[in-house]
Amino acid sequence: MPHLAYVNGRYLPHRHAQVSIDDRASQFADAVYEVTCIANGRPVDHAGHLTRITRSLKELRISGAPSAAVLTVICRELVRRNRITRGIIYIQISRGIAPRAHGFPAASVKPSVIVTARAVAPPSETVAEQGAKVITAEDIRWGRCDIKSTSLLPNVLARQAAVEAKAFETLLYTPEGMVTEASASNAWMVDKDGTILTHPLGHEILGGVTRAAVIKLAKDAGIPVKERAFTLQEALAAREVFLTGTTTFVMPIVQVDDRVIANGAPGTVARTLRARYLAYIAHVTETDAAWNV
């Protein structure tokens, strides 16, 4: 079966799909992206991802990108042509192709658009049932982590540290000891009163699409949620720690560096939210109106 990718107006075999060496994504990481989960052949929170990429483009003043409706058509075509039932869509939009110069190119330069879709197995239930280990590292990223840009070198280094430590993720903390998020997921803890804490939206974190869904699911379940930053010390003493993300769903964390969290088993809140999030995925992939336009 052919594996097709979309590049600047054309559907091409993935292995032949290429962009210019003058694309600003490769020279300056002057590009934004989205990763959406496909389940049952349909996207999870497609509208949320489109809203976020539109915002990222606006924040970086990249204009002339395809509309949300056009991106939807491209995504749908790729999922259909590649016959993906379970997997991910990747969208990347750069400021375009121009001779290398730091300043923006002429307004006539059009953004470059890449969309790929590939089959990926769902995240392991075994890991989720046992709970995962994370390590920690100082957050050395720039001051606009709310923009989902392809400028990901600090995230890459943080994740590689996790890979080398055989850990699931790396929790990032500021010089003041506040946990921001993880290399590719949002971070959460449950305090001694059973309240869920997660870093508030702002320039320090990516506003996760999963984060927004999980806040709503927690509130629906009657679990109190406070969007306030917490320290690494608080996380170590927490009842529960967990992560959320498009490819992670809700992942209970049972060890942070060498410290076991609570009794070392996934907590009730994380397990409840994971179950509710799996049910949410099943529901939204049946009813997603944004995909059907």
Ligand code: PLP
């Ligand atoms: N934080 C960072 C730095 C990320 O890269 C991601 C996802 O890639 C997330 C959080 C989670 O965001 P989402 O739930 O939209 O996947």
